Amino acid sequence: MIELIVNSALLLFLLIVAIAVVRLRQLLVSVMMFGLYSLLTASIFVVMLAADVAFTEAAVGAGIATVLMLAALARLPAEKEEARSRGQFWPLVLVTATGVLLIYGTIDMPGFGNADTAAHRGVAAQYIENAPVETGIPNMVTSILASYRGLDTLGEVLVIFTAGLGVLLVLGGIHPAIGSRLNSQEGQSSDTQEQSG
């Protein structure tokens, strides 16, 4: 009973925050709401007992992604831009059609927690039986990721490293920071200070 209430409340909060991210017109507030969105997503992962995924979502989604978005926000020009699109009918149709297709795609998926799915009938039993003995790692998820699928994980590390390099090149370029949108005078004067210093 309490799990149902916690699930419903977290999903309701998630919906409210998601709408707020889109509707709020201040970029800084949207970034804040996006951090809350990641936090709520991670909480839902916790409720679903996916502790490893919740760790990753909390660290990357709520932590690094928020800070990276703030760093990108600091690089934006100070003048405000009204980005109000005129025709919103066709985007709505496109988004609705995509949503319907995605929901249609989930119909074929096995039920949540179903033990008879293809993923659980294959190698999973073998992993559970042999992993502690063969790898000597007490955590089963870690033993699969780091030992059985080690090459796969190496590829992921390569992808994340490349992404990190790209972010550094974009954010840490030769241009000094343009400054805050909130107090643009201060930003400009600290800009000149940086160039002279």
Next chain:
Amino acid sequence: MIEIVALVLLLSMGIILIRALLGPSLFDRILAVNVFSTKTALLIAVYAWIIDRPDILDIAIVYALINFIAVIAFLKLIVRGDLAASSPEHQR
């Protein structure tokens, strides 16, 4: 009994979310986001007790740390206008 604690935490999260959405000033929103994250960490700790999985408590600790970093980043961006400003001569 502990279920009531979870319910009260959820209720307070809802109230704080309203403050984060309406908050007239930026600092109201920052405080609301900060408190919301704290409540989330508390809710996870209580939930770990309810379902009897103490290993989930680690995630609550990670949340508390991450929350701190995000709030510091927000405040630094607002005060200094740049996340990379670290040396004292940027301060005025």
